[in-house]
Amino acid sequence: MNRRYAGWVAGAAAAVLVAAGAVTYAVAEDSGGPGTRTPGAESADAGFARDMSVHHQQAVEMSYIVRDRTKNEEVRRLAYDIAQTQANQRGMMLGWLDLWGLPKVSADPPMTWMGMRGMPSAGDGALMPGMATDTELDRLRSLSGKPAEILYLQLMTAHHQGGVHMAEGCAAKCTVDVEKRLAQGMVDAQRSEIELMAGMLKERGARPRP
Numbered sequence: 001m002n003r004r005y006a007g008w009v010a011g012a013a014a015a016v017l018v019a020a021g022a023v024t025y026a027v028a029e030d031s032g033g034p035g036t037r038t039p040g041a042e043s044a045d046a047g048f049a050r051d052m053s054v055h056h057q058q059a060v061e062m063s064y065i066v067r068d069r070t071k072n073e074e075v076r077r078l079a080y081d082i083a084q085t086q087a088n089q090r091g092m093m094l095g096w097l098d099l100w101g102l103p104k105v106s107a108d109p110p111m112t113w114m115g116m117r118g119m120p121s122a123g124d125g126a127l128m129p130g131m132a133t134d135t136e137l138d139r140l141r142s143l144s145g146k147p148a149e150i151l152y153l154q155l156m157t158a159h160h161q162g163g164v165h166m167a168e169g170c171a172a173k174c175t176v177d178v179e180k181r182l183a184q185g186m187v188d189a190q191r192s193e194i195e196l197m198a199g200m201l202k203e204r205g206a207r208p209r210p
Contacts, residue, residue: 038100044173046102047113048183049093052166055128056086059159062132062140066152069144074200114169130162150206153197157208160190
């Protein structure tokens with residue numbers, strides 16, 4: 001394991017600790033312990049859980065696509081770690097919505113909870129900042145080897161940048177402490193991964209998209 005990837009693993013381990021705290025909170029909510037509170041359907045807590053679950057699902061999809069399109073172990077390892085981390089976090093957020101008795105979808109446009117009700121969509125399947133379009137996903141599926149690695153790293157960098165923006169919004173606006181901590185953990189981990197991917201792109205003679 002090289003030093004750069006080892007450093008990222010250390011950051012990922014911190015995110016796992018955040019996730020463990022989230023599970024503890026879910027158990028407390030389920031038991032109806034003292035001091036628990038349920039956010040409303042229009043709250044930042046619910047909006048973040050809904051929107052980030054959708055955002056995470058695309059990251060999982062992209063990661064599994066590239067894992068099957070390259071034999072490079074560093075890229076495959078990164079893709080696997082992103083897929084597992086974000087699938088687990090998505091499960092927790094959807095679980096919270098269940099525990100709160102709140103819907104997993106909303107009639108409001110994405111990002112309304114951040115005060116971005118009028119935000120135009122990029123279209124073509126890109127519902128929120130950083131999300132890849134359906135056309136970009138189809139192109140990723142059509143590539144293999146180094147071209148697939150480069151496109152994945154570029155798309156995931158943009159995806160993480162959008163995710164960081166959303167997670168910062170929850171860290172500022174959400175009221176449930178464990179969700180705020182999870183959001184801040186996402187910010188820290190995804191910033192670390194953005195730095196890692198910038199180095200991986202440089203090694204391949206490429207750079208993040210402007």
